[in-house]
Amino acid sequence: MTHEQNRSLISVCLMAAFADGHNDPRERDHVRRTAESLSAGAGVDVMSLYQDVLLKRVTLEQAVTGLDAPELRQLAFEMAVGVCDADGVHNAGETAFLERLGALLQLGRSDAAAIVNQADALAGAPVDKPLPEMPSVPSPVAPAGPDQAELDKMILNAAILNGALELLPESLASMAIIPLQTRLVYRVGKAHGFELDRGHITDFLATVGVGLTSQYVEQFGRKLVGGLLGKVLGRVGRTIGSEATGSAFSFATTYALGHVAKRYYADGRRLDGTALKAAFGQIFDNAKGLQQRYAPEIAERARTLDLKKLTAELTR
Structure with missing residues (x-):
């Protein structure tokens, strides 16, 4: 992918991270540290993009300009939905953001809804269930019992x-x-x-x-x-x-x-x-x-x- 395509994808992803409006200081610090770590190898100054998004120096319309192929636009939407649903099914602010993003990316309503529904199902997955069965792997430590x-x-x-x-x-x-x-x-x-x-x-x-x-x-x-x-x-x-x-x-x-x-x-x-x-x-x-x-x-x-x-x- 081109430098501009990378910038667009990361910008959309960062915007999705702040779309809920909660601004939990712990989560903001986690995202900042993630931007710092990714800047070292992505070929994109992610930390600079983080500052632009945080200070609203870039609009969503500007962010999507580099997404010039249908595959890129769908990928950007999937990533944004995943980010919004990472801490639970998206709230009203995130819903508005995703609807606006889907329109800007020219995604069909049914296609966008399918992606959202899939992510929502995982975000709302019950926690009080057993973990999926796995092939047996020996424990790496000597157990106490x-x-x-x-x-x-x-x-x-x-x-x-x-x-x-x-x-x-x-x-x-x-x-x-x-x-x-x-x-x-x-x-x-x-x-x-x-x-x-x-x-x-x-x-x-x-x-x-x-x-x-x-x-x-x-x-x-x-x-x-x-x-x-x-x-x-x-x-x-x-x-x-x-x-x-x-x-x-x-x-x-x-x-x-x-x-x-x-x-x-x-x-x-x-x-x-x-x-x-x-x-x-x-x-x-x-x-x-x-x-x-x-x-x-x-x-x-x-x-x-x-x-x-x-x-x-x-x-x-």
Whole structure:
């Protein structure tokens, strides 16, 4: 893709991140840090675009000018819907933004509605359900007992699944990562006797330093950096991407979330925000190295993953 096309896609994605009007300072900080990290390799100064969007120096009409092909316009809309729904089904402000964006991108009402409905189903996926079944993978640590062994296995399987999803080019694959993470936190909490709702889980993720909206922006940005979006636009179809950076990020994030949640709920939810962030950062760094050990399992999972079946299982 051209430099201008990249700028347009990222600008639309950032605008979607702020369309809800809530301006949660934690989420804004997460998005800012994502922009800084992506600026290093995207060939686009994402941080500069972030400032332009935040200060309203660019309009949505200007942002879409570089989207000069039907595939690009549909991709931009899919990404925007995913960002808006990352922290739950979109609110009135996000609905107005998506309707305006769809009109500017000249998408048919039925086509736009199908994308929105698909994302809404994932965003509203129940958290109080088991995680999807996975092929058995040995636990990477010596468990303290049978219950701990099961939790470790569940966390590792979820991390492998999310790493595999990030290797797929479809927008729907990235949309499934966050529901899987929230369901993982729920299962860990329940194993320790806590019944959690979606609001608590969202707050827990934000406290440890994982923004829902910013995580989706980063997933999209890493695919852009890795050239994976070019494969989609080049009509290669459902091929697995060669870029593993995003896969390692999603694996490590999910793995760290699971183990920090296990520590937090085992301790009776007494750890404060500073301790949670520190624990998450340490486990995340360790998990990036661990991901290399499980790279073959991640790649194999991506090759055999039935995305439609997975999303249907998540949303029922």
